[in-house]
Amino acid sequence: MYSQVIAGTYFTSKDDQTVQVGENMLICIDEQGKIVRIIAHSEPEFQQVRQAAAEQHHLLELAGNERLLPGFVDVHIHAPQWAQAGLALDRSLNDWLNTYTFPLESRFADDQFALKVYASLVQTLLANGTTTALMFGTIYNSSNLILAQQAAKFGLRALIGKVAMDDPTQTPEYYRDESATAALQATQEFIEAMFNLQQQTQTTLLPVITPRFIPSCTNELLHGLGELAKRYDLPIQSHCSESDWEDQYVQDRFGKRDADVLDQFGLLTEQAVMAHGTQLTDEDLSLFRQRQTAVAHCPISNVYFGNAVFPTRKALQAGNQVGLGSDISGGFSPSLYRNMQQAVMSSQMLTDGVNSELATGQRGVPDSRISMKTAFYLATKGGAQALNLPVGAIEVGKQADFQVVKLAPALTTESTDDELERLLYQTESKDISWVMVGGKRVYQNQKGHK
Template sequence: MGNYAHVFQGTAFTSKTFEEVGILKDYLFCINEKGMIVKTVSPEEEQYVTLLREYEGKDNFHRLLDGEYILPGFIDLHVHAPQWAQAGTALDLPLYDWLNTYTFPIESKFSDINFAQSVYEDLVQTLLANGTTTALYFASIHKESSLLLAQICARLGQRGLVGKVVMDNPDQCPEYYRDESTEIALKETEEFIIAVQELNEQTKQGVYPVVTPRFIPSCTDEALKGLGVLAAKYNTHIQSHCSESDWQHGYAIERFHKHDAFALNDFGLLQEKAVMAHCNFLADKDAKLFASTGTAVAHCPISNVFFSNGVLPARHLHDLGIEIGLGTDISGGFSPSLFDNVRQAVIAARMLEEGVDTTISADKRGVSSSRITTSEAFYFATAGGGEALSLPVGRIEENYAWDVQIINTTLPSAKLPIFNNDLEDIFQKIMYLARPENIQQVWVQGEKVHER
């Protein structure tokens, strides 16, 4: 029937469409040596029994136990890797104070390669344990430790997209934490891109360099222009922040007399492999520019509570044709779990629709047609993230990578309340109630990278 590296038997949940989750009940999943799904077989198909006979009992046959289910691995579109060292602290401060009192000082410490090693190793292991199989990382301004993060992703089996951050604007960046000069920032970015692309050639699951201006305020025009040129030259991914808060949105208008999105586009930084974080203040004309260039939004619903001054209108932006995925925004978001961010995405959208100020009449309090469902938030965390990155990840179907998390709902210490529920209900219970300890195994590109 075929020479497969692995065959799994079990029930999986995966997005069929934005609105609908497909349930693959008792399917066989056939994985090749490259870690790709080459065949999914339902119990009704003739070859099902033949495949079972051929693989059952072999070391590479994996039958899920009762109460175990397969989900696609999560795709985290926005992680500030150095900030893992400060996760869960200082969230009561205003953004400016948070950055200057906590964040920039901690990021500056990543000139120390040993400190970077201990933080990055712990972060990648933690994200894998939380079911995150692909992560898009901001590192720091330091070329060596940024490259180290890519090497750790490669070694631990996570698909990592890593950016050496560029911050060269002396007006907005502290002296102790900024690039020495624009010229050096661009030179080191190019060296970083070449080094990571070489590393990728030996990495099964893939590691990718990302052109990473922190955001418009932290970069000079020369740096932004040079980064756009490098992204085009080496065909890399691009990431930054866009219209996150009142302040950032206003800053771009003051400096360029146009919205953040249009300024970024002028420098060649909006394109099919570009992901912009937050984007809470996108106007419809900005959104249409995103859609026409293929630029995606990293929606960080927990972080938005603390630093974005508003709720992202995710439903509206999706309806305008923008690709949207989810991000934790460690450490503006305190949780390394995309399960937590799926839940918050649903809650935030519901609050946007219903409104929050009870002194305003119900018909004027909220923004109508804003809610998203659990299934739609799950799409953002999986298939939407894959589309944002233009990679074959985030779905359990043929020609996609075998990036999965196996969820155990019967764990004595974290048992889910399942009592004769149908599979649609079980899916929802997993999305709302699963904890990290329910994640029994994590696989990336056909390789097991985490097990409890």
């Protein structure tokens, strides 16, 4: 009747304020890996469906201390930078890029090095409950395709971009596209290669138009990438107003805001995801809403390089689309649990302010705090909506992208709200029992606690 039936209790976001709890439910999955029915214990068919699934060996029953969550959607990862995660976070953004990041990314001309790093990254993401990832590659198509192959091999739902960067004034000679023409040709070749690989592997690989950020790109390249995005109807990823330095650079060069420049070149669309946005103005956020462009909120990375806290609550209340990104390696952790926690902490610091020499009423931005339920939304449904994908929620019609998480023993009586909050604050990779993408189990934890 169904290819798989999962029996247990789940948590899923309904919206950015509300989490739905399904206690003792059956989640029914078809052969295409889609959720086709959710049956409550009180429904007459519950026992019949459960028994039939058990007899056909299609029943996956969660233990009493296990909970089912949607797989996480990470909307901003620099895949090659996994090799330097946790390094040089005391540097300024410009220094960090030129001293550490560009030299590292240039090493991905070596396919063997790329294979080693990307195999590790993909498996680590899955082990941390991430099932969908929007990723920057490098300027090298060969290693970008290795990243795609590793995603297909291990079952990660991956959207990958060939990084385009050609401006000789802001990129090193040893690591940049030779020209705008060369970058556009290589991008088009990567798009076609990804479509071919998608057909060969029958997976969900998708190419993404990827200008690194405005300082790295000439006007000719930005224009051409906007045209390619329109021609192929593809997602776009880049950075926007991510730091004082980058924000000011764009204004000095163009005499207008970062968001306006991206829009000028056709790079703000309903399929675009722009990272960080710590310097976005109300007018910028309004333009994002008009274009239905999403923000990738990267709370750990923003602490180091953002020069401000992204106003998550304000953006959501205004109607902006926001997802959560780890920003490896500006963010040191591949875990969206860790990034959810930081998102809440940063929002509290924005509310309270950080300069104790100012009076309390002048120190912070009132009502900026988000709850852990909101952070959970960003990591799941918010990211899925940013990418226009049917994932990130345990709902009929969505893909069966799940993680099963073990709760630590409760020391007091808990409500389901308490249980969820403790789970989101305390879960580590060792507590994730298994992970499923599109109805296929892609990760099994051999080391978790009993």
